[in-house]
Amino acid sequence: MNELSVSPSPDPIARRQLLALGAAALLPTGLRAQEMSNTLPDLIDKSRQAVVAVGTYSATDSPRFGFRGTGFVVGDGKLIVTCSHVIPNPLEKELAIQVPGSGNASGAPQLRPVKLRRRDTLHDLAVLELVDDKPLVATLSLAPLDEGQPVVREGSAVALMGYPLGTALGVSLATHRGIVASITKAALPAPTSGSLSERAIRQLREGQVEFLQLDMTAYPGNSGGPLLEIRTGKVVGIVNMVALKGTRESALSAPSGITYAVPVKYLVPLLAP
Structure with missing residues (x-):
């Protein structure tokens, strides 16, 4: 078995730093990855207000809001992205989104009416638009596209x-x-x-x-x-x-x-x- 020998250092601070570097090198890969992902809690806090519930609305239903899937806000705050299969076909009821209440003074979720703007059934995508002119404050940004290159790498x-x-x-x-x-x-x-x-x-x-x-x-x-x-x-x-x-x-x-x-x-x- 090969052994690694370290010469004594007269400087105790330098010796501690060297030992710390050696210990870090021996950390399991998963643990190092965990340390690198410390930004996830911040990402969640930053993004949560832009992720909404998507469904249908009817004043005579109980509950009035019928959940069908998730969506997220993009662009100028008036557009919501979701999957095409989340949206009923044909549309027999009004569409609505439920915005989480963590950003509201009352702390209560908000129901906002939306309409179907565009639909791509081949790729199972749909874009909704707020009926009123009041945009949502929180939005998510799309990764930039580079022609011929995947927007994200395998293993990311x-x-x-x-x-x-x-x-x-x-x-x-x-x-x-x-x-x-x-x-x-x-x-x-x-x-x-x-x-x-x-x-x-x-x-x-x-x-x-x-x-x-x-x-x-x-x-x-x-x-x-x-x-x-x-x-x-x-x-x-x-x-x-x-x-x-x-x-x-x-x-x-x-x-x-x-x-x-x-x-x-x-x-x-x-x-x-």
Whole structure:
């Protein structure tokens, strides 16, 4: 066995520094990664007001707000991004978002009416717009696009934010942390056979849609929520689907630990004026 010998140092301070460096080198990789992610609590505090619950509203329903998924505020504070499958099709009720109350003086969540601005069923994305002219203060920034380069690298530390269990226990934000395990290509299944066009069938076969495969657990209520790169705090994807072990109910009882997100590059065209 090879041994590392260190000559005694007459300077006790220098010796302590040398020992500290040696101890740091022996720290497990996971522990060093944990130290590097100390910015996550700050990222959560900074982002939580921009992550909203998305659903339908009816004055005759009980409750009046029907939760369907998560969304997040971008741009000038009037646009909300979510997944297309979160929005009913056809629209039979008014759409609304529930804004968390942590930034309000009353501490109570706010219901705000929204309308569907654009929808991209191929990439399962939708952009909503506030009905009134009062923008939300908190917004999230999208990661900048570099032509030909992925917006996030495999192995990057990421966090998804949203409402995994809906609003049954109140508008309580939850954050899950993991890594980008793979950047892969797949095709989204159509909700119904009537949605299959010739183009959709061709893309199902070719798997032309890029996805971020995540080594982390998400739940049905997370659909439409932001995927943030912890290092930059920018949105790199939109949480889309979870790999199931069995039935749909197994997403809660026996989660697979594999989640997929739509890269933010597919969102940018929907935000154009």
